[in-house]
Amino acid sequence: MNDPSDPRKNDKLTRRDFIRSSATAGLGIALAGSSLADQTAGQKPGGAELKSADEVRIGIIGTGEQGRVLLESCLRIPGIRIAALCDIWEYSRQYASGYLRKYGQNPVAYEDYRDMLAKAPGLDAAIVATPDWMHAEHANACLEAGLHVYCEKEMSNSLEKARSMVDTARRTKKLLQIGHQRRSNPRYVHAIDRLMREKRLLGRVNLAYAQWNRSKADMLGWPKKYVMGQAVLLKYGYDSMVEFRNWRWYRKFGGGPIVDLGSHQIDLFSWVFGVNPASVVASGGVDYYKNREWFDNAMAIFEFETKEGAARAFYQVQTTTAHGGFYETFMGDDGSLVISEVPQRGNWALREAHAPEWDSLVKDGLLLTEAAPIQKLETRNIFLDVRVTAETGRWPLPVELAKPAHQPHLENFFSAVRNGTPLSCPAGIAYESAVAVLKVNEAVKNRSLIRFRPEQFKA
Numbered sequence: 001m002n003d004p005s006d007p008r009k010n011d012k013l014t015r016r017d018f019i020r021s022s023a024t025a026g027l028g029i030a031l032a033g034s035s036l037a038d039q040t041a042g043q044k045p046g047g048a049e050l051k052s053a054d055e056v057r058i059g060i061i062g063t064g065e066q067g068r069v070l071l072e073s074c075l076r077i078p079g080i081r082i083a084a085l086c087d088i089w090e091y092s093r094q095y096a097s098g099y100l101r102k103y104g105q106n107p108v109a110y111e112d113y114r115d116m117l118a119k120a121p122g123l124d125a126a127i128v129a130t131p132d133w134m135h136a137e138h139a140n141a142c143l144e145a146g147l148h149v150y151c152e153k154e155m156s157n158s159l160e161k162a163r164s165m166v167d168t169a170r171r172t173k174k175l176l177q178i179g180h181q182r183r184s185n186p187r188y189v190h191a192i193d194r195l196m197r198e199k200r201l202l203g204r205v206n207l208a209y210a211q212w213n214r215s216k217a218d219m220l221g222w223p224k225k226y227v228m229g230q231a232v233l234l235k236y237g238y239d240s241m242v243e244f245r246n247w248r249w250y251r252k253f254g255g256g257p258i259v260d261l262g263s264h265q266i267d268l269f270s271w272v273f274g275v276n277p278a279s280v281v282a283s284g285g286v287d288y289y290k291n292r293e294w295f296d297n298a299m300a301i302f303e304f305e306t307k308e309g310a311a312r313a314f315y316q317v318q319t320t321t322a323h324g325g326f327y328e329t330f331m332g333d334d335g336s337l338v339i340s341e342v343p344q345r346g347n348w349a350l351r352e353a354h355a356p357e358w359d360s361l362v363k364d365g366l367l368l369t370e371a372a373p374i375q376k377l378e379t380r381n382i383f384l385d386v387r388v389t390a391e392t393g394r395w396p397l398p399v400e401l402a403k404p405a406h407q408p409h410l411e412n413f414f415s416a417v418r419n420g421t422p423l424s425c426p427a428g429i430a431y432e433s434a435v436a437v438l439k440v441n442e443a444v445k446n447r448s449l450i451r452f453r454p455e456q457f458k459a
């Protein structure tokens, strides 16, 4: 893949080049406040200091639910200075400003991102955590202004806009990381790169299953005090507060649950199989909720043509039952592996009875010792063929993540900004994933199989 947002292509650039090449960078001295990272390191909170060589000054656009999650992780990473924030909603601006002040960071708050880019001095990078339909406009403007960008998933609600983001990163030679955070999660890297791909723990993997099921929920509301005036809503593209708060359910702004949640997990299928899907067929509908535009449930089956032969992946998203929660399973002829961002939901492998022993992997620290097999109940009237149904117990995975789930992905981004190390999810890779994800809605609508051509995945 020829992707200039992938710093592997830029490995001659030094950290200084990366930072200095930002059009707005290099204003020199800034006061840095304390952070969770400082406090963790036992430093005195609140002490002012000169901008260190490694400080990265960032602005964030969109300080809603996810923006605040990312800010919290940024505070844990040494040397990250949140110099500016931008949000069209006063509630979000106040919440984030107040939170950051507690940690000694005093970002200037803006309503319009154009003001932030014009007036906030010395930014090196931006985080974009606005609704999906604004990602391209915000990320492209930041890249054009000379900033490296971390932009939330789904890259965009349209492939055309997603392509424009890859193009802009390529042209401006700036980094563009997309927020598929599992790609930097050491638990997933261990399970997929080390165990499944390198050690072939599961043998030939020909089936994947993933789901995200969540309970029914009402549309989001808002504090009365923070209603936005109709003129402001219209200025930013929303017809009402209901649309503004519940953008995920509207065709203009998002892609519905399959895109919102599926984007995290469908992305893993191609990582595991090493190829993009060859086709997808799907079913779904607006079956439960009234007045929602996007499908409230969907099931998709992807077909892959891997080096070893055919493979399939089944994905489902449900919004009326939390049954099983969210996790991913990969099944091969020698074993299977269950993993979830929440380790209690999945963090183990299961060996097929005939498979080669895994003891050497345990000795090398790549797997933990098999847990005691689950006791099976004897029943009089069920005949079990133990040759095919016997499980050999759970073999827990040894890697733990003692940080918030998004922190390693941000760390990966900031390391790329500082040192030119590779991004885990550069825009080109995220585009490939966006093609597979966004086409599910088309497959549901058309009620027919969609075949992919390899060139469709290239931005």
Ligand SMILES: NC(=O)c1ccc[n+]([C@@H]2O[C@H](COP(=O)([O-])OP(=O)(O)OC[C@H]3O[C@@H](n4cnc5c(N)ncnc54)[C@H](O)[C@@H]3O)[C@@H](O)[C@H]2O)c1
Pocket: 061, 062, 063, 064, 065, 066, 067, 086, 087, 088, 089, 092, 111, 113, 129, 130, 131, 132, 134, 152, 153, 154, 179, 180, 181, 236, 244, 245, 260
């Ligand atoms: N990686 C993950 O695990 C994860 C989790 C949740 C959400 N997300 C992604 O994060 C993004 C934001 O989702 P959210 O749940 O925080 O939504 P949200 O509605 O809670 O927050 C969006 C914020 O963006 C602001 N905003 C809207 N239009 C704007 C504009 N034109 N300029 C500036 N600010 C604007 C809103 O006022 C709001 O504060 C989405 O792309 C979503 O898919 C990622």
